[in-house]
Amino acid sequence: MKRKAAYICLLILCLFLSACLSTNQVNTNKEVSQNAYIENKGSDTLVNLALAWAEQYQKLHPEVQISVTGGGSGTGITALINGTITIANASRQIKPEEIESAEENGFEPIEFIVANDAIAVIVNPENPVDKLTLEQVSKIYKGEYTNWQDVGGEDRPIVKLSRETNSGTHVYFLETVIRLGSKEDKNIFSADTLLLPSSEGIISEVRDNPNAIGYDGLGYVSSDVKMVALAKEAGGDYILASAETVVSGDYPISRHLYMYTRGEPVGAERDYMDWILSSDAQGTITELGFVPYIKE
Amino acid sequence: MKKTEKWITNTIRIAGSSSIFFVMMIFIFLMREGIPALHDVSIGRLLSKRWYPIEDLYGILPLISGSLIVTITSMVIALPFGLGTAIYIGEIAPQGVKEILKPLVEVLAGIPSVVLGFIGILVLSPLMRTGLNLPTGLTALTGAILLALISIPTIVSIAEDALYAVPASYREAAYALGATQWQIIWQIVLPAARSGILNAVMLGVGRSLGETMAVMMVTGNAPTLFSGLEAFISPVRTMTATIASEMGEVASGSTHYRILFFIGIILFFFSLIINVASSSLSVRPKRGKDQVVS
16 A cells, blocks of 8 residues: 555656656757747737737748737836836836836836827717817816716716726826826816726727717727817817828827837847838838827 | 555645635735835825825725625625525425526536626626616626626525525424425525525625626726715726726835735725624534434
């Protein structure tokens, strides 16, 4: 009986050891056949674009493996600082605190502007409102206007939708639209603003709900929601978001999209970043509804 | 032989006490990460009315009220259905029906909550908006209905076990005295299974308080404080959804990170209270001769 137990133990031990050995071997084989593995995470606004780039680049360079995940700009930058990824996507600029904690972890984040994006304010197609001033949008999100009648629409309650606070788009919208770019302004989203975990969540709620107003990157706006033309101030021209109006600077809420690396990129990462900034990759941007970044 | 036995007993003992060890470790970890939050943010600020962490507003009252609203509503919905199903399966249903119903309830338990959340967004939320004429369908009530669906299987299977544990001799005696089936259920079986049923209810509450994914998808996540009856049909933000959606972004060690752990401690205490309440209320069903008869 005892001997039997001992045999079984020995057998299990052997199996365990051989399993360990074989996985080791697999790992080393992998390292030889794959020269590079780039992990890319962050902004949900950028995720579709980053995926398209990764696919194209892997076709050109099969030896490079690129994985792309979303989660929000804050999530991506935190992961870069914690060292779990090599390139972070962000739809906002890195904050001074984040640079500090990156330096505490022994590297300096290097910034690349990879594309431009417009933030579109969207409503349900049934909603007759098709133009707003930035101030009106700000008052809606601050909770000062609660009925569509206040901005010339039907007698319906306004349901405000926003991305979660870890989204770069959320922070950008807060600073540029709600606070109208003023640094002293300490207004925030009214507490009854719905914070949805994804861009798709916002689009689907706006599509179904005639009371809703939302905002999202231009690349996400589908044809079953209606974009609202925006004017910088009352009496100004109302302008719809498009690649042309962003490039000309007429559309009031557009921003850069960024990628950050851990220190100056080297090797495969360097090549990848150079390729993204080349005209080859920048062509993909327009196809996906974003606006290429043009160096001044 | 004796040695082998000893070895087996010890292994089982270690396995058994490991859960105590894990709970202790989790508790210590939560405390270590969460208690410093009180150092960074005063109690007064924690008990303020606005949750907006990127501007350092850490009022957790709206989150606690959100969790309570959703949990209580879900229990109001789940209890009649859960207990009703348990009574039907345990006492009324003929054998054939019972054999179909029981596995079906278990299948309901097996549906991942994210799938229910998906159905909630696409089907339930538009229905709620048009049916109840609400500004939006992403409300506490929508979340509560999904949570009820999630906690009903727990309630049913535990309550049904409790009913099953009531000795058949009780029922036979009541029948012999001329009681109707309803009288037996209401006056004999339910009181006899009282503690087990309470246990089922408490576990259901725990299940629905801790659920995250479905709730995050359909409650709208707006951190509004309870302000009257309309809170039930307004968007709310629960503690679990807050932790889930914000944990990924925070730098470890920051104030926001500590506060999220602090919310975790609050959740831990809520479920501790529920568990203690349920175990102090319930007395284990006696196993005696009566059991053999049934």
